[in-house]
Amino acid sequence: MKENRKNPGKQFLITALILLFCGLLAGVLSSLTYVLPDFLKESLGLSKLRPLHVSSVMFWIILGATGSVYSGLWMLSKKPISILISKIQLILWIIALVGVFYSYFTEDFGGREYWEFNPIWALPILVSWILFLVNFVLAVRKTGKWPVYVWMWLTGIIFFLFIFIENYLWIFPYFREHFVTDMTIQWKVNGSIVGALNQMLYGTAFYLMDRINKNESKIGYSKLAFGMYFLGLTNLMFNWGHHIYTLPTESYIRYVAYFISMTEWFFFVKIIYDWKKSLVEMKSNYSYFPYRFLMATDFWVFINMGQALLMSIPVINIYTHGTHVTVAHAMGTTIGINSMILFAAAFMFLIPKDEQTVQPNKLLNYSFWIVQLSLLVLFVSLDVSGILKGIWQLDPDQCSFGEMMESLRTWFIVLGISGSILMLCFFVFIIHLLKKAFSVK
Amino acid sequence: MKIKVRHIFSLLCLAFLMFSLSIYVYPLKKLKAQEFNKVSAVEGRLVWQKYNCQCCHQLYGLGGYLGPDLTNEYSKFQGNEDILKALFKGGMKQMPAFNLSKTEENFLIEFLKQTDASGNANPRNYSIHKNGMIEQNERK
Ligand code: HEM
Numbered sequence A: 001m002k003e004n005r006k007n008p009g010k011q012f013l014i015t016a017l018i019l020l021f022c023g024l025l026a027g028v029l030s031s032l033t034y035v036l037p038d039f040l041k042e043s044l045g046l047s048k049l050r051p052l053h054v055s056s057v058m059f060w061i062i063l064g065a066t067g068s069v070y071s072g073l074w075m076l077s078k079k080p081i082s083i084l085i086s087k088i089q090l091i092l093w094i095i096a097l098v099g100v101f102y103s104y105f106t107e108d109f110g111g112r113e114y115w116e117f118n119p120i121w122a123l124p125i126l127v128s129w130i131l132f133l134v135n136f137v138l139a140v141r142k143t144g145k146w147p148v149y150v151w152m153w154l155t156g157i158i159f160f161l162f163i164f165i166e167n168y169l170w171i172f173p174y175f176r177e178h179f180v181t182d183m184t185i186q187w188k189v190n191g192s193i194v195g196a197l198n199q200m201l202y203g204t205a206f207y208l209m210d211r212i213n214k215n216e217s218k219i220g221y222s223k224l225a226f227g228m229y230f231l232g233l234t235n236l237m238f239n240w241g242h243h244i245y246t247l248p249t250e251s252y253i254r255y256v257a258y259f260i261s262m263t264e265w266f267f268f269v270k271i272i273y274d275w276k277k278s279l280v281e282m283k284s285n286y287s288y289f290p291y292r293f294l295m296a297t298d299f300w301v302f303i304n305m306g307q308a309l310l311m312s313i314p315v316i317n318i319y320t321h322g323t324h325v326t327v328a329h330a331m332g333t334t335i336g337i338n339s340m341i342l343f344a345a346a347f348m349f350l351i352p353k354d355e356q357t358v359q360p361n362k363l364l365n366y367s368f369w370i371v372q373l374s375l376l377v378l379f380v381s382l383d384v385s386g387i388l389k390g391i392w393q394l395d396p397d398q399c400s401f402g403e404m405m406e407s408l409r410t411w412f413i414v415l416g417i418s419g420s421i422l423m424l425c426f427f428v429f430i431i432h433l434l435k436k437a438f439s440v441k
Numbered sequence B: 001m002k003i004k005v006r007h008i009f010s011l012l013c014l015a016f017l018m019f020s021l022s023i024y025v026y027p028l029k030k031l032k033a034q035e036f037n038k039v040s041a042v043e044g045r046l047v048w049q050k051y052n053c054q055c056c057h058q059l060y061g062l063g064g065y066l067g068p069d070l071t072n073e074y075s076k077f078q079g080n081e082d083i084l085k086a087l088f089k090g091g092m093k094q095m096p097a098f099n100l101s102k103t104e105e106n107f108l109i110e111f112l113k114q115t116d117a118s119g120n121a122n123p124r125n126y127s128i129h130k131n132g133m134i135e136q137n138e139r140k
Helices: A009-035 A045-076 A083-105 A119-140 A148-166 A173-177 A179-212 A223-238 A251-262 A265-285 A289-311 A314-320 A324-350 A362-393 A401-407 A409-439 B005-024 B026-030 B038-050 B081-090 B102-117
Strands: A109-112 A115-117 B126-128 B134-136
Touching (some): A009 A045, A009 A324, A009 A409, A045 A083, A045 A119, A045 A179, A045 A324, A083 A115, A083 A119, A109 A119, A109 B038, A115 A119, A119 A148, A148 A179, A148 A223, A148 B005, A173 B026, A173 B038, A179 A223, A179 A289, A179 A324, A179 B005, A179 B026, A179 B038, A223 A251, A223 A265, A223 B005, A289 A362, A314 A362, A314 B126, A362 A409, A401 A409, B005 B026, B038 B102, B081 B102
Antiparallel strands (some): A109 A115, B126 B134
């Protein structure tokens, strides 16, 4: 195997872990503002904390995915990756990150949900992403027949680029003139960008599984794997309309989304069908961290997909839309699925092989299980507060908004507590991984 | 001819591009005379972003969830702009008091007029089809 030390993906993974640290802190502080209205109101306030939280964790996922793809490619590709390009790419990211944080702390907003920073800082991100695409294509250009995960990585990178540009179309007044179209494009972007990142991450999960099972080149080329890849891609392209069922758009947009979203039942049924097989696999790999996190991913895919499928049915969506059920869905997937895959990848790529097992470290073992448990509590607290608001929304003699929010207080307290525990346990992993990454010579 | 992965990939991409284009050109087909000042409304959206209202408020249920949905805030107060301006300035609970300039204030109100004119976002204002789809009721 090639020298792991020079793997260009490592620096991206390390940067990503640091961003997760910041994002978790901002998330817990955000949840406190729900319960304590005057908390940090004058200094930070939710208007800075929410963007800080959401952007940091989005960047954790984006940079983590970049790092994972690079690491996988590094082990896979015979053609070397250009270290120079990857270095410039990272420097551009660092410039963007400094700009974004500066922008938030000085309240220099101007962007939209998830990207609230001054749009100027999107430029270095854009250029760095183009470099990523170039580097990737140069590395895989001549490597024979691609396994499914190479296709998934490439798809993720190309679509992220397209969607990222689409994300800034609003800069042109033409796109803002028609409010409904503007909103449609905005949520087309937000829906499908997650799909693009998922292509990179599921590709990584596929690759890791392939390595763990040591039967390389089998799963990666199967018809079923490619079938699932195309189904995922179709969903990336066309299912985002389920975010905007209530928006008065052209009805074909909504029907396309409704129809395509329902094809995801296939994934759902497949998970149940594979359950037994997974259990057998689990026994032999249970003590191995990359595997553990992938196992957790499976569980969270099941829970989140079940909920997402229900939310994609418009009559149910009308109850959950505009409430914290949406947040449960957003956080449930980004933590339960994306972050778990990234931790699996970080364990695989940042730590020497003999240190990837669980046994010697009780603290890590407990933290793993507390993460899962507190995430479940966090998820339920968001869902319950969301459903209660949903019932309020449809109640003909509803009380005032303020009173309704007051009645949800208990659930917001549960959110704050479970979130804090989740944060602390994630910190244990982040610190462990960073320590190891820096100590490897 | 054998169907290859890249053929299916290209075909899907083409479909996606056409779908996207059909959405981009929609305003060209649809711009009719509207009840708000278009230029100001377009600027008002930027004021909404500049002060990050989206972080606590929703439009058609999308945004942050600490505060209420503001899609139809304009008609909630029967278009009384003084009340709206007072609300922006006053702040309440977690919402800070915003010090908007006169122009910004007017742009923002024009934007809220635009969102209000686009439809009624109240979830009680939808009917349900047999196939499970929902549809916004016509405005009276
Ligand atoms: C890996 C960790 C995390 C990820 C990936 C994550 C992701 C996200 C995302 C994507 C959103 C936007 C949701 C939306 O717009 O619908 C969000 C919002 C939020 N998150 Fe997290 N989150 C994480 C951890 C936490 C923790 C530990 C807390 C503490 C309780 C927290 C509290 C919040 C709050 C309060 C919001 C704002 C919800 C609102 O608008 O009302 N998050 N998070």
